[in-house]
Amino acid sequence: MTTILVTGGTGTLGRLVTERLRADGHEVRVLSRHAQPYAVDLRKGGAGLDAAVAGVHTIVHCASSPGGGDEEAAAHLIAAARRAGVRHLVYISIVGIDRVPFGYYRSKLAVEGLIEESGLGWTVLRATQFHDLLVRVFAILSKSPVMLLPARVKDQPVEVAEVADRLAQLALAAPAGRVADMGGPEVRTLDSLARAYLKATGRKRAVVNVPLWGKAYRGFRSGGHLTPERAVGKGTFEEYVGRIGGRGR
Template identity: 75%
Template sequence: MTTTLVTGGTGALGRPVTERLRAQGHDVRVLSRRAVPYSVDLRQGGGALDAAVTGVDTVVHCATSPRGGDEQAARNLITAARRAGVGHLVYISIVGVDRVPFGYYRSKLAVERLVEDSGIGWTVLRATQFHDLLLTVFQGMSRLPVVPLPARVKDQPVEVTEVADRLCELAREAPAGRVADMGGPEIRTMDSLLRSYLQATGRRRAVVKVPLRGAAYRAFRAGGHLAPDHAVGTRTFEEFLARRREAAAARAHG
């Protein structure tokens, strides 16, 4: 039996990764700031991190924060993993980190380079944005009577559990370097995705398309964050919303 450490193992992606690896018979350790017994802030490192990686064969690195600190967290994780003799480091990144000059994307790209230069066997998977992220964005924006959307921007959302399946597959295999990107099944306008959300939630909102400025917006508008040749996901945004409604209804009648 192999031992796998999942960083960010209580998060939107880390949780299904953990569940699937355990179901497949792996000994899985969950690392996050609040997970017991491996409660670790990767940005701080220290003895608790060393204990978490000791005896680990593979690390699946899902922990991330748009608020910053990913690079320091990766440095600490890599240093501890090297000391512990970890054989495989699997990292989840984002499609377009090398094409879109957006702050969070730059940080993810920097972590990719740290992983590549770590001296540990590595695998990097880039995925498009999760359905869950769009849901969070639309929930916040729809609190307004008029919803502003960036003009002429499309997205290719993917189901997080499908990305989890792919990460588990990669974690079971030998280090593969940079693997093929993983995109959702459809490239859609933000307007059409928002309208699907509004219809599913029974909300009526005016939508205004706002042209923005800057290099990041131009890159998003040009589709730098999309993977049209790797539309391997199967669950659409509408199917994702329908499953959430079904789950909510089941809990309400549970």
């Protein structure tokens, strides 16, 4: 039986990864800022982190914060993993972080670099955006009578449970470096995704596409965050919003 540590193990992705690994009979430790007995703020590191990684064979690093601190967190995690003799570090990243000049993406790319240079056995999986992220964004945007969307931008949302399955598989395999990207089954305009959300939640809103500016917007508009050649996901956005219905409001 392998001992595996899942960072961000109470989050949307980490919780599912933990469930799958435990179902396979593995000992899984959940690390997050508030989950005992391994309540650790990765941005600060410390003795609690060393205790969490002691005796661990594999780490699945799902913890992330768009608000900043990912690089510091990864540096602390890598240092603790090296001290503990961890054999394998698996990291979930995002498709297009090397093509779209967006602040959060730059941080994710920097973390990939730290992992590659860590001296640990490592695996990195890049995935497209999860369905639930789009739902959270649309819920905010639809609070107004007019739903404003960035013009000419597409997305390729993927089912988080499918990404969790893939991460669990990778965690139980040998270090593989950068593996093939994982994208959702369809490349869709934000307009069509927003209308599917509104229909599923019973909201009536005018949808208006607004041209924006800046390098990040141009990167998204050009599809740098998409991977149509790796549309391996099965679950569609309509299926997801159909399941959550009014809970997506």
